[in-house]
Amino acid sequence: MPITRLLIANRGEIALRIHRAAHEMGIETVAVHSTADADAMHVRLANHAVCIGPPNAAQSYLNQAAIIAAAEISGADAIHPGYGFLSENAQFAEIVEAHGIVWVGPKPEHIRTMGDKVEAKRTAGALGLPLVPGSDGAIHSTEEAARVAEQIGYPVLVKAASGGGGRGMKVIASPDQLESLIGQAKSEAKSAFGDDTVYLEKYLGNPRHIEFQVFGDGNGSAIHLGERDCSLQRRHQKVLEEAPSPVLSAEERARMGEVVRKAMADMGYRGAGTIEFLWEDGQFYFIEMNTRLQVEHPVTEMITGLDLVREQIRIADGKPLSVQQDEIEFHGHAIECRINAEDPFNFAPSPGKVTAYHAAGGMHVRVDSGLYAGYQIPPYYDSMIAKLIVYGRTREGCIMRLRRALEEMVIDGVRTSIPLHKALLQEPDILDGDYSIKWLEEWLAERNA
Incomplete structure (x- = not known):
């Protein structure tokens, strides 16, 4: 069955962008929104609107159960996640598909693979994409990090496997900084992403x-x-x-x-x-x-x-x-x-x-x-x-x-x-x-x- 009603699981300009494309294809739209976004432009223009929670994103735009419920009560047969929020959440993609709703996005297994930076790098290498020299997967000890850093040459970059936005990322200029900066990166990664896995890469000077x-x-x-x-x-x-x-x-x-x-x-x-x-x-x-x-x-x-x-x-x-x-x-x-x-x-x-x-x-x-x-x-x-x-x-x-x-x-x-x-x-x-x-x-x- 072709898509006839699309739920937009996002807000702001990207929600409006998706609404416009859908309407040009003859597809009805469902806008989900927090109470703070009740007067948003995409909410005003959509065929249907469902409030899914208070302003806090964790209770609205990241509330998977509320979004699925909104899809079911509105009769949406597809969900477009836009960017940010749940767009790269493999578990949510699986839940959407398990409910018989079309997921407008990649296969959940590809989202999961590419969302783990260590696994993404391994997969990219196997697919023939050129890689930054670095560790073959996660770093488990300072001794292992020292060996890899010596091999690829300082400066090196320690990065959070589940990271983004620069969090859990440190530039290590010399061996004496290795232990403290890896510790800081792991701590930041644990706090931001709930995962302290890190890996090393060659630091590129001015790319x-x-x-x-x-x-x-x-x-x-x-x-x-x-x-x-x-x-x-x-x-x-x-x-x-x-x-x-x-x-x-x-x-x-x-x-x-x-x-x-x-x-x-x-x-x-x-x-x-x-x-x-x-x-x-x-x-x-x-x-x-x-x-x-x-x-x-x-x-x-x-x-x-x-x-x-x-x-x-x-x-x-x-x-x-x-x-x-x-x-x-x-x-x-x-x-x-x-x-x-x-x-x-x-x-x-x-x-x-x-x-x-x-x-x-x-x-x-x-x-x-x-x-x-x-x-x-x-x-x-x-x-x-x-x-x-x-x-x-x-x-x-x-x-x-x-x-x-x-x-x-x-x-x-x-x-x-x-x-x-x-x-x-x-x-x-x-x-x-x-x-x-x-x-x-x-x-x-x-x-x-």
């Missing part, structure tokens, strides 16, 4: 963060949709993303794209995924795979013309990929600015009432946001409130259009990161595409000194 968008049909067919450069980061959180990367040639893109495409085909991967690499001196090093839609998926949509959410729903519905690799063409350049409700330079959160809102417009300008004048931005969730995505035939043209769009964008009543993006687009390094994952934090430190 870029480049990721490839992939899709699989679950039956051995897969495609890649090119790469995104996500190197402008603060505390491991992406700020601005662009596609294609300013540093890759068409030949490198095709070569690495085929490597990831083949890996996903061999894996039998289903749905959307992103394979993330560090890139330095022309070499790619696998760091992780996200088994979900990415925040920055619109830049890929802009340069390929493909609707990634629509493709997710099609594949979950048992349909084949809508395009084959040789049909995919890359055109022009796209950049996404993440707009957060926060101080643009010290990043203090700034929730509150939006007193005036005007989205930028014009040719090849897209705004993904659930904002409207009078909306009360709740203080309980991630601070991202909008994404401004701009396309141009060239990177230079894209930047000029983005500058113009940022000037047009109005969000009054709260502080936002728009001034940060305006400042970044005046920097020679950014204009030249000459930046790494360390660039933004160094620039901010110098600016705020």
Whole structure:
């Protein structure tokens, strides 16, 4: 039976993004929401809405029983988890499928494999993806860590196996720091993720963060949709993303794209995924795979013309990929600015009432946001409130259009990161595409000194 009613297990701009794709496919939507999100735009627009709990995410958007109950009482035959929250929770995916509801996402076993960074690295190596030199699995003792560090050379990076967002991650510059920093990483990992498993990797000095968008049909067919450069980061959180990367040639893109495409085909991967690499001196090093839609998926949509959410729903519905690799063409350049409700330079959160809102417009300008004048931005969730995505035939043209769009964008009543993006687009390094994952934090430190 085809999907006719889709429950959106998320909030904010991504919930609205999923609603739009579903409605364009003739599919009804069910919005689940906390009491804090009763007036959210996606809740207003959905065919059906179900309140699933109080503002605290643990009691609402992470409440698996409440979401399943909402699906059953609303008659939803599929669940799309968006990103964050339960999108990479293998147990939830299994529960959804056990209830006879379609899971719009990868197979639960692939979510579980790629969610464990040690197992993900092992699997990636077996699939032929290039790895950062490091330990073969978890580190169980200081002595073992010392041997591995000596073998791959200092500095090394200790990382939490269940980690994310930089927690449980430490750079170890010399042998005398090994024991204390591994202890700190294990303690952080236990506190943040309930798992103190850590592993070691070679620390790369000044890499870029480049990721490839992939899709699989679950039956051995897969495609890649090119790469995104996500190197402008603060505390491991992406700020601005662009596609294609300013540093890759068409030949490198095709070569690495085929490597990831083949890996996903061999894996039998289903749905959307992103394979993330560090890139330095022309070499790619696998760091992780996200088994979900990415925040920055619109830049890929802009340069390929493909609707990634629509493709997710099609594949979950048992349909084949809508395009084959040789049909995919890359055109022009796209950049996404993440707009957060926060101080643009010290990043203090700034929730509150939006007193005036005007989205930028014009040719090849897209705004993904659930904002409207009078909306009360709740203080309980991630601070991202909008994404401004701009396309141009060239990177230079894209930047000029983005500058113009940022000037047009109005969000009054709260502080936002728009001034940060305006400042970044005046920097020679950014204009030249000459930046790494360390660039933004160094620039901010110098600016705020």
